[in-house]
Amino acid sequence: MLDYLIVFTSSLLAATIAPFYSEVVLAAVLTRQPDAALLLWLLASIGNTLGAIVNWWLGKYLLHYRHKRWFPIKEKQLVKAQAGFQRFGVWSLLLSWAPIGGDALTFIAGIMKVQLLPFTLLVFIGKAARYAVVIWLADTLLL
Template sequence: MLDYIIVFSSSLLAATIAPFYSEVVLAAALIRQPDAALLLWLLASVGNTLGSIINWWLGKYLLHYRHKRWFPIKEKQLARAQAGFQRFGVWSLLLAWAPVGGDALTFIAGIMKVRLLPFTLLVFIGKATRYAVVLYFADRFLL
């Protein structure tokens, strides 16, 4: 049971702005519980997607404070990120799993007020695919 909580929590944390790598935790849990691969995949995918929803929410609601001095993103950076998101559209959320830029993408989606349902579906598909690949390689090379 503790492995499940750790996989879920690490996946959720890894999707927020906190620097954390849940793939290692997932692979370690798979080694300890190889028969639970499907449940581990689901927990990691859901946890990571929920972390992205936190980023989306932060982007959506923190935008109200963009003119404050403490706001973490400068106006030029924000405009550039919004232009990039508009250029590639909502489908770019399939890349929210990427280690570089994926978390920022989910934050920008909140700023762009992407509807929660398509956001969640696209992010889940990308993240679930990534965790399936991680489990495949962990099973192939570690077990």
């Protein structure tokens, strides 16, 4: 049971601004519990999607403070990110799994006020696909 909680929590943290890598945790737990691959995939995918929802929420509600000195994104960067997101639209959320830029993409989606349901579906698809590949690689290389 602890392994499942660790996979879920590490996946959730990895999707937020916290520097964390859930793929290593997932692969390690998978070596101990290879028969639980489907459950581990589901827990990692849901946890990582919930972490992305935290970023979406932060983007949506912290935008009110964009003129404060402590706001993490400068106005010029914000305009550039918004323009990029508008160019590719909500479908870009399928790339939220990417290790570089994926978390920022979910934050920008909140700023752009993307509705929660399409956000969640697109992000889940991308993240679930990534964890399926991680499990396949772990199964192929480690087990």
